Amino acid sequence: MQCKELEAVLESEGLSPLPQEAREHLASCTNCQDLLADLSAIVVAAKRVPAEVTPPDRIWISVRAQLEAEGIIRDAEPRVTPAPSPWWQGFAELFRPRVLAGVGTGLFLVFGGFYLVEHRGTTNIAPQPTPVQTQASQNPNTVAPPSTEVNPVAPAKNPLRQVQTAHAASVAPEPRPSNKSLLPSPSENAYLGDSAAVLSATEDSLPRRELTGNATVDASLRQNLRTLNGFIAECEARLKQNPQDQLTREYLNMAYQQKAELLTAMMDSGRSEH
Amino acid sequence: MCSSTSVLGTTLKGTRRIASSSGAAIGLLARPRPTEPVAWTEAEAIRRSQAGDSAAFDFLYQLHSRRVYALCLRMVNNPADAEDLMQEAFLQLFRKIGTFRGESAFSTWLHRMTVNVVLMRLRKKSLPTDSLEETLDPDAENSSPKRDVGAPDLRLSGAVDRVNLERSIEQLPPGYRTVFILHDVQGYEHNEIADIMGCSVGNSKSQLHKARTRLRELLQEQIRDQARQERQSAKAQTGSKE
Numbered sequence: 001m002q003c004k005e006l007e008a009v010l011e012s013e014g015l016s017p018l019p020q021e022a023r024e025h026l027a028s029c030t031n032c033q034d035l036l037a038d039l040s041a042i043v044v045a046a047k048r049v050p051a052e053v054t055p056p057d058r059i060w061i062s063v064r065a066q067l068e069a070e071g072i073i074r075d076a077e078p079r080v081t082p083a084p085s086p087w088w089q090g091f092a093e094l095f096r097p098r099v100l101a102g103v104g105t106g107l108f109l110v111f112g113g114f115y116l117v118e119h120r121g122t123t124n125i126a127p128q129p130t131p132v133q134t135q136a137s138q139n140p141n142t143v144a145p146p147s148t149e150v151n152p153v154a155p156a157k158n159p160l161r162q163v164q165t166a167h168a169a170s171v172a173p174e175p176r177p178s179n180k181s182l183l184p185s186p187s188e189n190a191y192l193g194d195s196a197a198v199l200s201a202t203e204d205s206l207p208r209r210e211l212t213g214n215a216t217v218d219a220s221l222r223q224n225l226r227t228l229n230g231f232i233a234e235c236e237a238r239l240k241q242n243p244q245d246q247l248t249r250e251y252l253n254m255a256y257q258q259k260a261e262l263l264t265a266m267m268d269s270g271r272s273e274h
Numbered sequence: 275m276c277s278s279t280s281v282l283g284t285t286l287k288g289t290r291r292i293a294s295s296s297g298a299a300i301g302l303l304a305r306p307r308p309t310e311p312v313a314w315t316e317a318e319a320i321r322r323s324q325a326g327d328s329a330a331f332d333f334l335y336q337l338h339s340r341r342v343y344a345l346c347l348r349m350v351n352n353p354a355d356a357e358d359l360m361q362e363a364f365l366q367l368f369r370k371i372g373t374f375r376g377e378s379a380f381s382t383w384l385h386r387m388t389v390n391v392v393l394m395r396l397r398k399k400s401l402p403t404d405s406l407e408e409t410l411d412p413d414a415e416n417s418s419p420k421r422d423v424g425a426p427d428l429r430l431s432g433a434v435d436r437v438n439l440e441r442s443i444e445q446l447p448p449g450y451r452t453v454f455i456l457h458d459v460q461g462y463e464h465n466e467i468a469d470i471m472g473c474s475v476g477n478s479k480s481q482l483h484k485a486r487t488r489l490r491e492l493l494q495e496q497i498r499d500q501a502r503q504e505r506q507s508a509k510a511q512t513g514s515k516e
Contacts, residue, residue, distance in 0.1 A: 011483035012476070012480075014483070038493075039487070042490060043458055044434075045436060046439065049348075049443075051461065053347055054339075054343070056357065058357075059360055063364050063365055064328075067368055068328075073331055
């Protein structure tokens with residue numbers, strides 16, 4: 001056997017036990033001995049090369065995501081569905097801090113908006129607190145005028161309610177009038193005159209005797225009425241001097257409304273006592 | 275001669291290499307994740323994955339990913355490319371798993387896909403290596419490594435370490451490299467390699483022998499280079515002393 005023939009045997013049979021002829025050639029050929037020894041050393045070294053290498057986890061994550069996207073993996077990780085909770089736990093959701101904060105902010109914005117609208121509508125003319133308000137806040141015995149909602153008197157039959165309604169309409173927020181519109185119109189003057197007449201007639205009809213059964217309260221109500229009448233008289237005097245004084249006109253309007261409310265309260269008190 | 279007996283889709287020799295490296299029994303080769311309730315056989319995992327069971331996909335991946343990754347890594351010598359190739363190989367595998375009928379071992383089927391993906395990538399990259407057709411043709415002139423008759427025969431015994439060998443493997447043509455890694459590193463038999471590579475058993479044996487002899491030349495060159503550098507450095511030291 002020649003060296004080439006031995007190599008052909010190695011190529012076809014590998015390094016496994018060689019046939020007799022090849023072994024005889026090997027015994028006498030150092031080149032082939034070296035070749036066989038080197039190839040065996042390579043095989044042994046190859047066994048030390050790791051056959052497995054752990055891949056990074058991101059590969060499977062990526063493969064899995066792709067397979068799920070393609071619908072090949074059909075049962076993705078089961079989603080944990082919470083057990084049905086009792087109905088009252090729904091209310092507990094309302095009191096979570098985030099929900100409360102959101103609701104609070106919303107309410108603040110809503111009420112702030114209302115306040116701004118109302119404030120702008122009333123502060124365009126910058127009304128000062130009326131004497132009745134000031135006095136009522138200073139005097140703890142003062143009975144505040146009742147709201148119109150609790151007024152048992154029907155609006156159509158109650159002249160004071162007409163005054164209140166007309167006043168509310170007159171102070172409703174409107175675009176600021178031009179200089180020309182600041183002049184009192186004949187209808188406005190007539191309205192003020194009518195209001196004064198109605199209020200005077202109502203005041204005259206008040207019972208002279210005690211109203212509420214409480215002398216202190218009666219005295220406080222009558223004192224408020226006197227103060228209000230004095231303020232009204234002052235406003236009317238100023239308007240006579242300067243009919244174009246829009247601010248005084250507004251004050252007078254508000255004073256009429258307060259007087260109407262006060263008279264309503266006084267009349268209601270007297271009526272309920274009887 | 276070839277142990278083609280399939281046990282759970284893995285041949286005996288392939289199993290030996292897997293078991294020896296992971297220390298696990300057949301069918302329990304993959305390190306089960308803590309959430310996995312059972313350790314399936316490979317056949318059962320294949321059947322379940324064909325029905326779209328995500329845990330079965332996970333099981334099969336864990337079972338084979340380390341060997342596939344090692345193959346890709348040895349073939350391209352670049353971790354990023356290896357990850358990319360492995361991902362592509364497993365995507366192809368799982369996309370086609372519904373067509374797997376068990377004619378060949380599952381690992382063989384998987385490695386065939388992996389080798390195809392890797393070789394396709396190497397062809398696209400047009401690396402300065404021999405083409406697969408050339409290296410798989412035993413009669414081609416360039417495929418037969420020539421022995422340098424004039425060069426001294428260096429004994430490699432004791433001089434072949436893992437680093438030198440891996441460096442030399444990198445320089446092998448893709449066809450040689452694939453056969454050598456599959457047989458000598460990963461422990462596949464020639465009939466399996468023939469199935470993976472799509473060639474005959476004789477061709478696989480021939481490719482393996484040529485790969486080994488080419489490695490011998492490359493290692494000898496490395497040893498010569500190292501000896502030359504040592505001589506030059508020794509000369510430089512003696513020159514500086516004089």
